[in-house]
Amino acid sequence: MHEQAERVGGLFVVTDDLEREFEARLVESSRLAFRIAYSVLRHRQDAEDVAQESLVRAYRKFSRLRDLTRFRAWIVRLTWRLALDRRRADRRRLARELVHAQMAAPDSHESEARDRAVELWAAIDALPEKLRLVVVLASLEGHDIGAVARLLGVPQGTVKSRLFTARKRLKELLV
Amino acid sequence: MTGSPLEPRDIDWDREIDAALAVEPSHQFLGRLRARIAGEPRPVLRRLPLILFAGGGVLAALLFALRLPGTAPAPAERSGTSPAAIGTATQPVPVPHAAAAVPAPVAAIGSGVSPATSGVPPAGMPRARAQNRRHRLAPTEPEVLISYSEQRALQGLLRTAAREPLKISHAPFDAVQDSEGPPRVIVVPAIAIAPLVPEPVEEGDSK
Numbered sequence: 001m002h003e004q005a006e007r008v009g010g011l012f013v014v015t016d017d018l019e020r021e022f023e024a025r026l027v028e029s030s031r032l033a034f035r036i037a038y039s040v041l042r043h044r045q046d047a048e049d050v051a052q053e054s055l056v057r058a059y060r061k062f063s064r065l066r067d068l069t070r071f072r073a074w075i076v077r078l079t080w081r082l083a084l085d086r087r088r089a090d091r092r093r094l095a096r097e098l099v100h101a102q103m104a105a106p107d108s109h110e111s112e113a114r115d116r117a118v119e120l121w122a123a124i125d126a127l128p129e130k131l132r133l134v135v136v137l138a139s140l141e142g143h144d145i146g147a148v149a150r151l152l153g154v155p156q157g158t159v160k161s162r163l164f165t166a167r168k169r170l171k172e173l174l175v
Numbered sequence: 176m177t178g179s180p181l182e183p184r185d186i187d188w189d190r191e192i193d194a195a196l197a198v199e200p201s202h203q204f205l206g207r208l209r210a211r212i213a214g215e216p217r218p219v220l221r222r223l224p225l226i227l228f229a230g231g232g233v234l235a236a237l238l239f240a241l242r243l244p245g246t247a248p249a250p251a252e253r254s255g256t257s258p259a260a261i262g263t264a265t266q267p268v269p270v271p272h273a274a275a276a277v278p279a280p281v282a283a284i285g286s287g288v289s290p291a292t293s294g295v296p297p298a299g300m301p302r303a304r305a306q307n308r309r310h311r312l313a314p315t316e317p318e319v320l321i322s323y324s325e326q327r328a329l330q331g332l333l334r335t336a337a338r339e340p341l342k343i344s345h346a347p348f349d350a351v352q353d354s355e356g357p358p359r360v361i362v363v364p365a366i367a368i369a370p371l372v373p374e375p376v377e378e379g380d381s382k
Contacts (some may be wrong), residue, residue, distance in 0.1 A: 019217065030208060034200040048200055052208050059212050120191055139192040 022062050025071050030055060032072065032140065033079045039136040040083035042121060050086050054079040073151045080133060123173035131166035134159055 033054050038047035058075055065071060124132055137148045138159075145163070149156040321329070335341070 022212075026208070026212075027205070030205055031200060034204065035196055035198065038198050039196055044198065044201070047198075048204050048207075051200070052204070052211060055208055056211055056215060059215055116191070117195055120195060124192070135192065136196065139189060139196050 018063055021068060022059055025068075026055060026059075029072055029075045033075050035140050036076060036079045036136065037083040037086075039124075039140075040080065040087055046086060046090070047083070050083045051079060054082050057082075070153075073153055076137065076151050084129075119174065123170050126173060127166055127169060131162050131169070134162040135166045135170075138163055 030051065033051035034047055037050040037054070038044065041047050041050065054075060057078060058071075065074065124135060127135065133152070134148060137143050137151055138145075143151070145156050145159050148163075149159045152159065
């Protein structure tokens, strides 16, 4: 895989193949990273920042990734962690934005939809982290149970169980 | 439709979540991301850990090879005598003729082991040489069969002989007397044997 290695000095090898491999994954993973970040932050610019940071970190450590098929799972975990850190650090700003979004609703119908969205996100936020990640990943890009299991590195039965529990709790919170 | 009452609402929620998450990044996102990555140093395969690992392996092998001949501590080091008298590991210790004169394969009766595998290498002999000697002696049969205690004593003697030259002398009579008690004097009385004289036989006597 690293045939076209370009030697630089004696201790390091810069590989063009590594860059090409990363570029191929960048295109397919950037949207996933953004959406995961958005599911946590619900702020487009913040989500882009976090997704960008996540992918840059992945680029820096890409040469250490032995199994390239695990790249998306790696990105999911990295982005999720970064987004949670970002949200913890900026929780007050998020609250201000939610209030602002509620106040900015132009008509009653749109306001009702916004209320519903706020309510939904509040319920999702109330889920434990493991359940929340499963709900988000199952809703992203048409991921089925198997895909979510591969992304999280857990058995499919675990994903099914978590998804069932998450939906049950959402029902309790939203009804 | 007789589905579970939860199903429609679950589907609604899934749709709501899907709709809530169906947010696309801005058009500039990928461009900004590529620009940011272009400013990063290029990904490298770091060879430093590999070099350190390989160097460590070579060093360990070298140390092992250097340590191998001198692994068995010289008896003089154990007994505290001067190492100069013994010599270095690569300089074999001169074995006194008393030890060298002993026939090599000696096995203990009942120990069940041949001298080639059971014997401690002669003191002062480097381990590599001892192993080579063991290989050489392996197929041979013991020439002398002795008891286990005798084997131990003989090995101790050989070790001592290798450690310091033996002074072999006749034991003084007093020492023998002290160790074994006074010699018993057996007095054998003189036996006088009289010559046999045949008795005279009278005529007419039937006895």
